[in-house]
Amino acid sequence: MAPYESDDTTGAEEVEDLRSGRRKAARYVVPVAVVGVAAATIGLVPALADSGDPDLPKITAQQLIEKIAKSDVQQLSGTVKVSTDLGLPDLGGLENSLVSGATPSGDGSSADPTTKLTELATGTHTLRVAADGPDRQKLSLIESAAEYSLIHNGKDVWGYDSKSNQVYHETTDEAGKQPKHEAPGTPGDFADEALKSVDDTTSVTVDGTVQVAGRDAYKLLIKPKQSGTTVGAISIAVDAKTGMPLKFTLTPSSGGAAVLDAGFTQVSFAKPAASTFDFTPPKGAKVTEDDRADHADKTAPAPSAKPGDDFAKGFEKGFGNGSEGPEGSGVIGEGWNAIATFDTGTKGGVPSGAAGGDMGGFLGSLGDQVSGKFGKGTVFSTRLINALITDDGKVYVGAVTKDALVQAANTGK
Incomplete structure (x- = not known):
């Protein structure tokens, strides 16, 4: 050095x-x-x-x-x-x-x-x-x-x-x-x-x-x-x-x-x-x-109120193929622990079995089943980004651990 x-x-x-x-x-x-x-x-x-x-x-x-x-x-x-x-x-x-x-x-x-x-x-x-x-x-x-x-x-x-x-x-x-x-x-x-x-x-x-x-x-x-x-x-x-x-x-x-x-x-x-x-x-x-x-203008991300929000809002925006987040989306937490969340409005979480077909079962097999006060859901993990999809259709995603996602879903804050 x-x-x-x-x-x-x-x-x-x-x-x-x-x-x-x-x-x-x-x-x-x-x-x-x-x-x-x-x-x-x-x-x-x-x-x-x-x-x-x-x-x-x-x-x-x-x-x-x-x-x-x-x-x-x-x-x-x-x-x-x-x-x-x-x-x-x-x-x-x-x-x-x-x-x-x-x-x-x-x-x-x-x-x-x-x-x-x-x-x-x-x-x-x-x-x-x-x-x-x-x-x-x-x-x-x-x-x-x-x-x-x-x-x-x-x-x-x-x-x-x-x-x-x-x-x-x-x-x-x-x-x-x-x-x-x-x-x-x-x-x-x-x-x-x-x-x-x-x-x-x-x-x-x-x-x-x-x-x-x-x-x-x-x-x-x-x-x-x-x-x-x-x-x-x-x-x-x-x-x-x-x-x-x-x-x-x-x-x-x-x-x-x-x-x-x-x-x-x-x-x-x-x-x-x-x-x-x-x-x-x-x-x-x-x-x-x-x-x-x-x-052109609709796809531009809105300015963030706090610096820490930018990180999570990037995930929130990206989750929808470059478009603005779904209605009801938001960011909970702050700084590096910020988590983007939105409600898909679809019950049942990740499709599986006969209802979801082969693809639903395949996607479900890639995640980890979790449960808590929020109910049940599936966590999809990478080395950087983790996402929790609950059975009642809510999504939590961010550069945080699986436990942090579960805690966020439990508190809803």
């Missing part, structure tokens, strides 16, 4: 003040719809290429957060490696449809980012990213003998799946306006999401230095103070020169490997060639025009 380490912490009010003045630079994202649960969690993640502990000037946590907030990098290109280990069972691709709300046999294009990027919810993937200001971004998901690309160039957003030779096209109202779909493209996006969850229930410190993708960086360490959360720690490697996050790591409170790991393995801050963002549908490609323009 570098010959310094700062235990200076930054408070909730300071973080909130910084958040209100967060940079207006490009967010290095490709506009797309991201999977529900993955959208909330993939926004919390390290690069797999770091070496050495550079000797850098001492800095406090407050100063490092200010450095992130003031970062104004608008041009870059590089390679990002993303590894996700939520502990999901192998469902042969079915988990992507369940999370995104899409049906495997639907009429939508395979190039539609709403479902395509659900692949990032499991396994290890390599992404190539490029950005040139707020009007031009590109993200390419490198696959075996194929590639999926998302290009935002002015008013146009293109998605292209080379395997199926299908194209998705979306048009924004005006250049400079972000399209209605967004997906995290770099650790900077992930860092923004993590910092939203910082409040009085959080410890924030500087944890030495590291080198990522050949660049010197400071390490910002975020740890919940509360018990009962499945989040162990979040580490953000911040470029010492530009203040841009280069790497983001989320480890669970249960220990073991990182739940989500994403960051640069190579990065350049030179202006990408203009041709990087050019796209013309290949000959013979099937082009699908987006028909969801009327929902």
Whole structure:
């Protein structure tokens, strides 16, 4: 470790003040719809290429957060490696449809980012990213003998799946306006999401230095103070020169490997060639025009009253395939123990037996049966996110333990 380490912490009010003045630079994202649960969690993640502990000037946590907030990098290109280990069972691709709300046999294009990027919810993937200001971004998901690309160039957003030779096209109202779909493209996006969850229930410190993708960086360490959360720690490697996050790591409170790991393995801050963002549908490609323009504003999440609520509200929003939570939804608890809850209005919990058919029985077998003052229900668990569906149709979901969900259901508060 570098010959310094700062235990200076930054408070909730300071973080909130910084958040209100967060940079207006490009967010290095490709506009797309991201999977529900993955959208909330993939926004919390390290690069797999770091070496050495550079000797850098001492800095406090407050100063490092200010450095992130003031970062104004608008041009870059590089390679990002993303590894996700939520502990999901192998469902042969079915988990992507369940999370995104899409049906495997639907009429939508395979190039539609709403479902395509659900692949990032499991396994290890390599992404190539490029950005040139707020009007031009590109993200390419490198696959075996194929590639999926998302290009935002002015008013146009293109998605292209080379395997199926299908194209998705979306048009924004005006250049400079972000399209209605967004997906995290770099650790900077992930860092923004993590910092939203910082409040009085959080410890924030500087944890030495590291080198990522050949660049010197400071390490910002975020740890919940509360018990009962499945989040162990979040580490953000911040470029010492530009203040841009280069790497983001989320480890669970249960220990073991990182739940989500994403960051640069190579990065350049030179202006990408203009041709990087050019796209013309290949000959013979099937082009699908987006028909969801009327929902642009309706899909945007409402601002949170408290920083800690953002974390749980991400789950609540994601549970409905990127739409607003169902009527009667809300958040109970605070900070890292916040739990999103809503009433499905359907009695009987998870369908099983003859009533639910084979699929109902299969889903029920993936969960743990629990009971309490609330009655009975089923808990579905991952290494980070747990959800309780009660037999009377209520749902509780959050980055908390199974016991915390049961307690929330018992109190109803």
